[in-house]
Amino acid sequence: MTAQPSAARTRVVLVDDHRMFRSGVKAELDDMIEIVGEAPDVDTAIAVVRETRPDVVLLDVHLPGGMGNGGSDVVRGCPGLTTESGKPVRFLALSVSDAAEDVIAVIRSGARGYVTKTISPADLIRSVHRVADGDAVFSPRLAGFVLDAFGAAAGEVAEVDEELDRLSAREREVMRLIARGYQYKEVAKELFISVKTVETHVSSVLRKLQLSSRHELTSWAMSRRLL
Incomplete structure (x- = not known):
């Protein structure tokens, strides 16, 4: 049995219906984060996430199964899950889509961020770590969709700091x-x-x-x- 990884490594479940894409992401990221599970569809993803309780679930928004937006179905299928250390299991969408409806749907379901598949490996690693720490992370242009959907007026300053x-x-x-x-x-x-x-x-x-x-x-x- 292999030794337990360092506590500093972020534990990730990778959800995407394309096996070759999952393999590519693992090859790029596996030295920096710990891939503890994979899934190609909604039902498998929910089961794997519930079993492994990772720090971050990195998931596509379009998946087989579920009731519509597959990524949203995965997030909603894992309510209140926590890691072994008691932190919430967090979700980061990784998709080829930059459509506003996809971004808004998965964020409304509870995901902490949304990045597109054009992201560089280095930026993806940073995004995973930031989401694990509780930050919200978005690819350029996508944050505006979320702000508009949740009622923030363009140029509004909530408070001066x-x-x-x-x-x-x-x-x-x-x-x-x-x-x-x-x-x-x-x-x-x-x-x-x-x-x-x-x-x-x-x-x-x-x-x-x-x-x-x-x-x-x-x-x-x-x-x-x-x-």
Whole structure:
């Protein structure tokens, strides 16, 4: 019998109906996280998740079985589950779809995040760890769907905090657009500034907020209802 993995490794169940895709994800991530189970459909996924009680369930939103949106059916089929340490089992959608209805459905069911399959392995690993820690994680552009669905007005600031106060008015404008998934050229066109100026503002925003990527910036902005 093999030795138990380090407690620091995040335990993950991988749910996707394409075996080759699951194999590819395992090959990319298995050195950084512990894959404790796999499933190709809704019923199998619910059974595996209930048995293994992982930190994170990484699941596609379109799965065989269930009543409609397969990812949502898996989340709803595992109510109140906790890990052995007593933390909630958390769900992160990983899908080729970036349709608003898919994003909203799985988040309404209780998932903590939604990333598309264009995500890099490094960003996916970071997303899994962040969801395991209780953060909400979204691919660029997708956070806006969730905010709109849950009633946050565009540009609304829920509260002023010290971190936000570090940013200039122009940096806040750039931050909101980048967090919503705009490319540098799109931001430049929207704000009538050069791409180089956009790059300078983005670097300044990330440095001031002590963030390292667009994904982290999106989560930060979403938590403050800034998008």
